[in-house]
Amino acid sequence: MTPVISRLARTDWFGPLAVIVFATIIVSAFDPSFLSPFNIQILMLAVAVNCVIAMSQMVIIAIGQMNLAVGAIGGLAAISFAGMMQIWGLPPLLAAAAALALGIVAGLANGLLISATGISAFIITLASLSIFKGANLGITRAQPFYGVPESVKAFGNTTIAGPIPWLALPAALVIAAMWYLLYRQRIGRYILAVGGNQSAAELSGISVPSAVLWAHAMSGFLAALAGVLLVARLQLGEPTIGDDWLILSFAAPVIGGAVLSGGHVSVFGTLFGVVIVAIITQALVIFRIDPFFVQVVLGLLILWAVGVNRLREVRMQRTLKRA
Amino acid sequence: MDNVGFEARGVRKTFPGVLALQDVGIKLRGGSIHALLGENGAGKSTLIKIITGVHRPDSGEMLLNGAPVRFEGPREAIAAGIGVVHQERNLVPRFSVGENILLERLGGGLLRPIDYAAIHAEARRWLDVLELDLDPRTPVSQLNVAKMQLVEIAKALSLRSRVLLLDEPTASLTPHESLVLFGLLRKLRDEGVGILFVSHKLEEVQAICDEVTVLRDGRNACESRSMAGLERQDLVRLMIGRSEQIPNWTPRDRGAAEPMLELRDVSTSLGHKAVDLTVRRGEIVGLYGLVGAGRTELAKCILGLHAITQGAIVVAGRPERIADVADAVHRCKIGYISEDRKQEGLVLTHSVLQNAGITVWRGLANRLRLLGDRTVRSHVLPFIRKLEVRTPSLAQTVSNLSGGNQQKISVAKWLAAGARILIVDEPTVGIDIKTKAYIHELLRQLADEGTAILLITSDMPEIITLADRIVVMDDYRIKGDIINDRSYAPMSERIMHLIHDRDAA
Numbered sequence: 001m002t003p004v005i006s007r008l009a010r011t012d013w014f015g016p017l018a019v020i021v022f023a024t025i026i027v028s029a030f031d032p033s034f035l036s037p038f039n040i041q042i043l044m045l046a047v048a049v050n051c052v053i054a055m056s057q058m059v060i061i062a063i064g065q066m067n068l069a070v071g072a073i074g075g076l077a078a079i080s081f082a083g084m085m086q087i088w089g090l091p092p093l094l095a096a097a098a099a100l101a102l103g104i105v106a107g108l109a110n111g112l113l114i115s116a117t118g119i120s121a122f123i124i125t126l127a128s129l130s131i132f133k134g135a136n137l138g139i140t141r142a143q144p145f146y147g148v149p150e151s152v153k154a155f156g157n158t159t160i161a162g163p164i165p166w167l168a169l170p171a172a173l174v175i176a177a178m179w180y181l182l183y184r185q186r187i188g189r190y191i192l193a194v195g196g197n198q199s200a201a202e203l204s205g206i207s208v209p210s211a212v213l214w215a216h217a218m219s220g221f222l223a224a225l226a227g228v229l230l231v232a233r234l235q236l237g238e239p240t241i242g243d244d245w246l247i248l249s250f251a252a253p254v255i256g257g258a259v260l261s262g263g264h265v266s267v268f269g270t271l272f273g274v275v276i277v278a279i280i281t282q283a284l285v286i287f288r289i290d291p292f293f294v295q296v297v298l299g300l301l302i303l304w305a306v307g308v309n310r311l312r313e314v315r316m317q318r319t320l321k322r323a
Numbered sequence: 324m325d326n327v328g329f330e331a332r333g334v335r336k337t338f339p340g341v342l343a344l345q346d347v348g349i350k351l352r353g354g355s356i357h358a359l360l361g362e363n364g365a366g367k368s369t370l371i372k373i374i375t376g377v378h379r380p381d382s383g384e385m386l387l388n389g390a391p392v393r394f395e396g397p398r399e400a401i402a403a404g405i406g407v408v409h410q411e412r413n414l415v416p417r418f419s420v421g422e423n424i425l426l427e428r429l430g431g432g433l434l435r436p437i438d439y440a441a442i443h444a445e446a447r448r449w450l451d452v453l454e455l456d457l458d459p460r461t462p463v464s465q466l467n468v469a470k471m472q473l474v475e476i477a478k479a480l481s482l483r484s485r486v487l488l489l490d491e492p493t494a495s496l497t498p499h500e501s502l503v504l505f506g507l508l509r510k511l512r513d514e515g516v517g518i519l520f521v522s523h524k525l526e527e528v529q530a531i532c533d534e535v536t537v538l539r540d541g542r543n544a545c546e547s548r549s550m551a552g553l554e555r556q557d558l559v560r561l562m563i564g565r566s567e568q569i570p571n572w573t574p575r576d577r578g579a580a581e582p583m584l585e586l587r588d589v590s591t592s593l594g595h596k597a598v599d600l601t602v603r604r605g606e607i608v609g610l611y612g613l614v615g616a617g618r619t620e621l622a623k624c625i626l627g628l629h630a631i632t633q634g635a636i637v638v639a640g641r642p643e644r645i646a647d648v649a650d651a652v653h654r655c656k657i658g659y660i661s662e663d664r665k666q667e668g669l670v671l672t673h674s675v676l677q678n679a680g681i682t683v684w685r686g687l688a689n690r691l692r693l694l695g696d697r698t699v700r701s702h703v704l705p706f707i708r709k710l711e712v713r714t715p716s717l718a719q720t721v722s723n724l725s726g727g728n729q730q731k732i733s734v735a736k737w738l739a740a741g742a743r744i745l746i747v748d749e750p751t752v753g754i755d756i757k758t759k760a761y762i763h764e765l766l767r768q769l770a771d772e773g774t775a776i777l778l779i780t781s782d783m784p785e786i787i788t789l790a791d792r793i794v795v796m797d798d799y800r801i802k803g804d805i806i807n808d809r810s811y812a813p814m815s816e817r818i819m820h821l822i823h824d825r826d827a828a
Contacts, residue, residue, distance in 0.1 A: 196417050
């Protein structure tokens with residue numbers, strides 16, 4: 001390998017990007033309409049929402065924990081958003097702000113319980129998943145809220161220019177903000193430091209509980225944002241929003257090179273992970289494969305990604321030893 | 324007393340089931356290097372953790388520049404000017420050296436991104452102070468343990484601490500790196516910093532320390548007295564309550580015994596070239612070399628963790644292909660005691676019983692089809708007793724035991740496994756004199772009983788005390804082979820000669 005390629009190969013985003021290019025070439029060779037503006041718009045819609053979901057898990061992976069409740073928080077925020085508009089007649093912006101605040105509160109509650117009790121995030125978020133989902137079903141009686149204003153529906157289904165949907169805007173902002181936060185802001189570095197070596201962070205005088213709180217607040221906010229965006233896209237407050245987020249929320253960061261034990265995530269890797277999932281989902285449709293197989297493919301994808309990460313790790317250690 | 328930077332009085336600390344410190348006092352003077360000595364489990368690390376705010380004392384008081392202080396956490400101790408390098412490595416592996424040094428002072432604000440150029444420039448200054456030729460942008464995960472240690476020292480220095488605590492700073496340094504560090508500590512002392520220095524190497528303590536506090540069983544055996552007039556034997560007596568016993572063992576010649584482990588012209592995927600090595604029944608072969616010479620790596624290749632690319636491994640006369648560690652342990656009866664007992668040797672969150680029994684589960688379960696605690700206990704207990712592991716019970720979690728006791732358990736599990744060949748990697752790093760002598764006697768005794776032992780160590784006195792034959796490794800090659808006659812000066816000279824004739828060859 002030439003030096004440039006081998007240096008690129010060491011970054012987290014290069015592999016997934018190569019897969020995207022490769023997959024695009026293959027799929028469009030079979031079906032040229034894959035690259036039509038309409039199809040690109042569909043892809044971007046899926047990517048926009050899914051990448052916010054993935055980021056919401058990624059920030060928790062960064063700190064070395066997991067948040068099983070992302071879907072439940074997103075779902076609760078989604079039906080609150082729609083419900084507040086339908087029942088209380090709140091203007092969309094106010095309802096969205098309240099739904100996002102609800103997400104932050106839910107995330108903070110997770111973070112508080114985790115750092116106050118020292119119980120693992122897995123257990124705490126498993127419990128809160130059930131609580132949030134239960135609240136969701138209690139409020140909606142499992143019936144959707146249909147009273148979504150036209151402005152919200154338009155936001156979820158119209159384009160800014162060309163094939164670029166309005167939903168891509170908040171997603172792009174989230175990506176930029178996450179990158180800035182994790183690589184150029186103290187709190188992001190603290191989150192990664194705690195994920196990388198908690199005792200080192202602690203002994204350096206970093207407050208571990210506050211890093212945990214921040215991470216979960218962000219996760220809650222992003223999950224809620226994804227819920228709100230989905231209401232706009234689906235044009236209704238569906239109580240099942242969030243039910244199928246969990247696998248994707250882990251798959252994308254892992255495909256993007258995240259280390260599940262914490263301390264290392266890649267924002268762009270995660271974005272590309274989301275794109276890969278979207279392309280593969282579409283490809284299954286194009287090749288007329290049973291959509292129920294999407295789950296199987298997603299699972300295989302996670303295994304593949306974990307395998308690739310492991311391989312890179314082993315290789316890096318090997319070159320280190322000889323260095 | 325004048326110029327007392329930090330003082331602790333009447334400190335008491337208990338952990339569940341253990342009285343760690345009782346009425347302990349210490350005075351750290353500015354402009355002085357203060358040794359804190361004691362055996363493993365005497366309470367040194369606990370005292371350090373109390374001074375640095377990691378633990379809070381149950382009773383007693385602490386004064387900083389004469390004013391009472393109470394630290395609720397490490398952050399407060401750091402803010403008060405107390406810097407520390409703990410025994411365990413405390414760096415974030417994926418972060419750069421510079422970012423690790425300035426981790427809690429990254430600066431920046433919501434609209435002002437972290438200025439990495441400034442961080443790396445600032446870190447560069449502190450690395451320069453240590454004469455460490457290292458790019459501050461290097462990720463810490465790419466450094467070896469010695470470099471990481473130095474980065475941590477740079478980090479503590481960068482806090483401009485007036486009180487600096489170093490818990491075994493030289494444990495993973497080469498002699499040269501240690502000398503550089505000592506020069507630096509003297510310079511800091513002359514600038515008025517109060518330094519607390521913990522080490523098991525008494526030569527170092529005698530070389531650089533001005534004052535000494537000794538702990539024994541959680542109490543002061545002496546408190547903040549001058550080093551003047553204290554000889555090595557006096558320090559030892561304070562630490563263990565009796566003087567050091569230098570074993571007067573006769574040299575043994577196992578040249579005629581049957582070879583248990585032979586490497587014939589072995590090359591490995593890690594880069595070893597043409598390694599020839601023989602360990603005979605009852606023989607202790609010392610594998611000496613500097614940090615990074617490839618000794619631990621060779622051990623791991625023997626265990627099947629990395630591939631042998633050329634040559635043969637012969638165990639008890641039979642050429643073997645060792646596929647993996649289970650194969651090495653159960654079929655070839657090779658035991659490996661890791662230098663890194665916390666990461667690789669023990670399951671810290673498990674009990675003494677589970678750790679010591681881990682190698683025998685397979686054998687015991689096979690016979691009975693069931694694995695009862697009682698079976699494991701009866702098998703393991705004799706070894707735990709023999710090694711005098713100090714533990715309240717077999718159910719105690721290993722992480723609550725001192726380093727020396729943990730090491731004893733690492734040894735016990737291989738004794739229990741009935742290993743014929745034992746590879747012992749730096750068995751006494753961070754272990755106090757009494758336990759060290761114990762482990763030496765133990766290894767000698769094991770060899771007398773027929774176990775073939777490959778001893779990997781960077782500790783010159785240790786290898787000359789223990790080994791029957793010394794093999795020197797450097798840069799993944801065997802440089803030579805010496806019969807050990809146990810006379811320190813000529814042996815150490817020959818060893819160093821073998822290492823350094825690399826340039827001539």
